[in-house]
Amino acid sequence: MIVALKLINKIKTSICLSIKYNCTVYTNFKHMKNLLLTTLVLCLTTSVWARVDTVSIHSKAMKKNINCVVITPDNAKEKTQWPVVYLLHGYSGNYANWITRVPELQDHANTYGLMIVCPDGGFSSWYFDSPVDSKIRYESHVIKEVVPYIDSAYHTKKDKQYRAITGLSMGGHGGLFLGLRNNDLFGACGSMSGGVDLKSTGYKFDIEKRIGDSTTNNNSKYWKDYSVIDMIDKYKDLNTKIIIDCGTEDFFYKINSNLHKKMLELKIPHEYIERPGKHDWPYWRNAIQYQLLFFSNYFKNTTK
Numbered sequence: 001m002i003v004a005l006k007l008i009n010k011i012k013t014s015i016c017l018s019i020k021y022n023c024t025v026y027t028n029f030k031h032m033k034n035l036l037l038t039t040l041v042l043c044l045t046t047s048v049w050a051r052v053d054t055v056s057i058h059s060k061a062m063k064k065n066i067n068c069v070v071i072t073p074d075n076a077k078e079k080t081q082w083p084v085v086y087l088l089h090g091y092s093g094n095y096a097n098w099i100t101r102v103p104e105l106q107d108h109a110n111t112y113g114l115m116i117v118c119p120d121g122g123f124s125s126w127y128f129d130s131p132v133d134s135k136i137r138y139e140s141h142v143i144k145e146v147v148p149y150i151d152s153a154y155h156t157k158k159d160k161q162y163r164a165i166t167g168l169s170m171g172g173h174g175g176l177f178l179g180l181r182n183n184d185l186f187g188a189c190g191s192m193s194g195g196v197d198l199k200s201t202g203y204k205f206d207i208e209k210r211i212g213d214s215t216t217n218n219n220s221k222y223w224k225d226y227s228v229i230d231m232i233d234k235y236k237d238l239n240t241k242i243i244i245d246c247g248t249e250d251f252f253y254k255i256n257s258n259l260h261k262k263m264l265e266l267k268i269p270h271e272y273i274e275r276p277g278k279h280d281w282p283y284w285r286n287a288i289q290y291q292l293l294f295f296s297n298y299f300k301n302t303t304k
Contacts, residue, residue, distance in 0.1 A: 050071050050072055050073050050074045050105075050106040050107070050109040050110050051071070051072045051074050052069065052070070052071050052072075052099060052106060053069070053070040053071075053072070054067055054068070054069055054070075054095075054096075055067070055068050055070055055149070055153070056068075057141075057145055057146055057149045058145075059137070059141050059145055060145070061129075061137035061140040061141055061144070061145065062135065062136075062137050062138075062141060066095075066119075066120050066141060067094075067095045067096075067120055068095050068117065068118065068119050068120060068146060068149075069095050069096060069098070069099050069117070069118040070115065070116075070117050070118075070150065070154065071099065071105055071106060071109045071115060071116040071117070071118075072109065072115050072154065073109045073110045073113060073114070073115070074110060079155060080155060081155045081156060081157045082113070082114055082115040082154070082155060082156055082157065082162075083113075083114045083115070083156075083157050083162035083163065083164075083295075083296075083299040084114065084115045084116075084117055084150060084156050084157075084162065084163050084164070085114055085115070085116050085117070085164045085165070085166065085291075085292065085295050086117050086118075086119065086142070086146070086147075086163070086164070086165040086166075086175075086186075087105075087116050087117065087118050087165075087166060087167060087171075087288075088118075088119065088121055088127065088142075088165070088166070088167025088168070088170075088171030088172075088174045088175055089118065089120075089121060089167065089168065089170075089171050090167070090168045090169030090170045090171050090172075091123075091124055091169055091170040091195075091205045091206075092123055092124065093121075093170075093171075094120055095118050095119060095120035096118070097118075098116075098118045099118065101281050101284075101285070102281070102284070102285050102288060104285070105288070108288070108289065108292050112292045112293065112295075112296040113296065114292070114295070114296060114299065115150075115154065115156065116292075117146065117150055119141070119142050119146045121138050121142075121170070121171065121174060122136070122138055123206075124170070124205060124206035124207075124209070124210070125138040125210065126138075126170055126173060126174065126177075126198075126205075126206075126207060126210050126211075126226075127139055127142060127170070127171070127173075127174030127177060127178055128177075128210050128211065128226060130209075130210045130211065131211060131212070131222055132209075132210070132211060132212040132222075133209065133210065136210060139177075139178060139181075142178060143178065143182050143185060147163075147185060159187075160183075160184060160185055160186055160187045161187040161299070161302040162187070162299055162302065163185060163186050163187060163188075164179075164186060164187065164188035164189060164190070164241075164295040164298070164299075165178055165179045165186050165188075165189050165190075166179075166189060166190035166191060166192065166243070166291050166295075167191065167192065167194075168192045168193055168194075168284045168287075169192075169193050169194065169195060169252070169279065170195060170205065171192075171194075172190075172191035172192050172193055172194025172195065172196070172252075173191065173194045173195045173196055173198075173228055175189050175190050175191050175194070176189055176190070176191050176194060176196065176228045176242070176244075177226070177228055177231075179240065179242075180228070180231065180232070180234075180235045180238070180240065181231075183235070183238055183240050186240065187240065187241065187298065187302070188240060188241035188242070188243075188294075188295055188298050189240060189241075189242055189243075190242065190243040190244065190245070190291050190294070190295070191228075191243075191244050191245065191246075191256075192245045192246070192283075192284055192287045192288070192291065193245070193246050193247065193250050193252050193256075193279050193283065193284065193287075194228070194244070194246070194252065194256065195252055195255070196227070196228040196229050196244075196252070196255050196256060196259045197227055197228070197229040197230075197255040197258065197259070198211070198223055198226060198227040199223055199224075199227060200254075200255050211223060211226055228259065229255065229258065229259045229262065232259065232262060232263060232266065232268065233266065235268070236266050236267070236268055238268075241269075241271075241294075241298050242263075242268070242269070242270035242271065243270065243271040243272075243273070243290075243291055243294045243295075244256060244259065244260060244270060244271070244272050244273070245272075245273040245274075245287045245290060245291065246273075246274055247274070247275065247276060247277025247278055247279065247283045248274055248275065248276055248277065249276065249277060249278045250277065250278055250279045250283070251279055252279065253274070256274070257274065260272040271294060273287075273290060
């Protein structure tokens with residue numbers, strides 16, 4: 001602390017302090033000095049946050065490099081192997097949305113003892129390998145490129161029982177869509193405010209660009225085959241652990257409630273949560289804690 005004070009007394013110009021992704025330039029020296037002291041105290045009294053990497057993964061499927069955020073716990077030995085939760089962003093988002101909007105993910109990674117990986121799903125891919133646009137291959141990217149890269153570059157537990165996938169909105173549909181279709185890779189999957197019934201969206205969110213016009217004979221089947229609420233029938237006998245969460249004021253609430261009811265009728269075990277909330281970041285910031293707890297308990301029970 002004495003060394004820090006000596007350094008402060010030598011500073012005569014503005015400095016930029018970066019604290020958990022918030023960067024502000026201070027020109028008032030007294031204000032700056034007080035903030036630096038506060039920051040030093042916080043650094044000494046709070047737990048260490050997880051490590052955050054941004055990696056670039058080459059996609060052979062789409063012939064380009066695609067960024068991905070990787071959050072690794074920072075509270076154990078370097079050689080520790082971690083279970084992994086793949087966390088997908090929503091429509092119009094990108095790989096950095098989650099860590100930018102919910103920096104607490106770093107703390108959650110430490111708390112629950114798991115890695116969090118945030119792939120990029122493009123502006124509106126819906127995490128499909130599009131049957132009408134050969135340039136959109138995001139299912140292949142996540143499944144055949146991101147997962148193998150993470151397992152090769154990081155100390156992960158590589159069995160499906162230690163791998164889960166979830167997301168918000170478009171990514172909520174993606175979490176269930178990818179998790180169910182690729183149940184050899186994921187032992188658990190989930191959704192937050194997911195657009196789980198594509199037909200209910202009409203022509204919003206670029207879905208027709210990904211699977212074609214629903215009114216044509218060639219494309220109409222895709223609106224069913226690629227929609228979670230319709231494809232769920234095929235997965236009645238899976239042992240995949242599933243969690244679904246949606247706010248009661250969300251414009252996707254009804255379709256999530258309908259999916260829940262259908263799964264009850266089909267006797268598909270799942271965790272379903274609904275509570276007051278909208279289609280927004282305050283809701284997802286809260287919901288992700290329930291999802292990570294669910295996945296963490298699943299990973300722990302697998303170990304027993």
